[in-house]
Amino acid sequence: MHLPDAPPANTTPQAPGHHAEESDESSIQKHLSGAIYEHRVRPGTKLPEADLCRIYGVNRGVIRKVLDRLATDQLIELIPNRGAFVARPSVELTRDVYALRRILEAGVVRSLAKAPFHPWLEDVRQQVDEEREANRLGDTGHYIRLAGKFHLDLAAATRNTALEQHLKRVVSQTSLMVALYDVPGTNTCSVHEHLEILQAIEAGDYNRAERLMEEHLLGCERQLRLSDDEAQATDLAKALNPVSPRGVPSRPNGMQIAS
Template sequence: MPTKAPARKTSANGATGATGTTGATPAREHSVDEIAEKISAAILEHRLAPGTKLGEDRLATIFATSRAKVREVLARLAHEQIVELVPQRGAFVAKPTIEQAQDVFEARRLIEPGVLRRLIRTLDDAKRERLQRHIELEADARRRDDKRAIVRLSGEFHVLLAELAGNSALARSMRELSVLTCLIISLYDAPTATSCRADEHEEIVAAVNRGDAARAEKLMLHHLDHIEQSLKLDDSVEEVDLESVFS
């Protein structure tokens, strides 16, 4: 009788293989949204410095995707001013000038008081719980001295305020401004501004919970002034190994 061929099974991603055989599972291809999020997160955590070259070939290999998809990601991030596309040279993590940095903080001073006012008007128990949970995550990251988590959570706090305020345009603006702020802090090497002071977010949340809009706005403006005033100019850019950043 002819030998029966080994049964084949289909994996969750559609790949087939002989039953009982072993082999490496093909890497899952990342979506445009996932790649953009990973690059933004690397910037938020100061793993990607301003001026870092984002080579299409290297990113396509790292994320197991096509150069066309990488170009789409970089174009999106360039639209958000997080990436700079230089003709004949490629894509680079944006390197804001001092004037652009000042513009970012001016925009935040105009936007964030309005975010707080809207949040206070719509505050409920569920939103209070999310704010408290975030404050607890920040405190835990500080106890563990997890610097990456501290930086990331500090930026995400401001995005969370905008998301809870319930205005999608404000939330989108705050996501972009938060990443740009991290770039500015990284570029201008502000050791006291790499993360927000431990008590400032707690004080803002306390004022929000009391419904004290005037106090919350005052605290927020002081908070932003403190970060901006901590900045200092530093034009140096270190070489970054993209594979190690995204591994």
């Protein structure tokens, strides 16, 4: 298979047989989910198998496995006799998921602030600097990914795997919601608020950390236009074939989202 505008083959040696197929599936999954998270492929977009086979240069078996995985992550919906569509979460579900995030993430920052040491904190702080820079440069995809990563990194810092995995899924869901309901030109995560949350954790002020996180997530939710659910049409081939300055797919590697 080929990823659109992928780096030369000799930089990414492929294992033979089954391993090559598995590697195809993983690469396509990351590329496609990245395109969804970065809002290049809008919620509600149909994902015809034949188009995806052509775009990625693989057979239907590979594409079906990828679609199954994306459905498990709730990023797409598989509708019998109609095919695969990028998920379109309802307004009601959007509000519920943000409420869930407030509960989970208030708990995350509370437990982090109560810990005596914060060995992870400098790394996350540096990343927030990167987030600010990406925002300043107008590198929206990178910015959205880093903004989402902030929330996942805090969850990871608790070293509670169950919590981390659960939050990953919920943050993914909100990413789709942002793609569906955001107002063009607004940013859903405030870099300044991220830094304030880190300061409160560092100071051990768990009440403040918890309050700041709740307000931050409420602010994110308020920026969404939750009365208008009209998705814009997506040109699939164009969206999945982005040309970045380095001539490789613009950051196909998965996850990282807005909040």
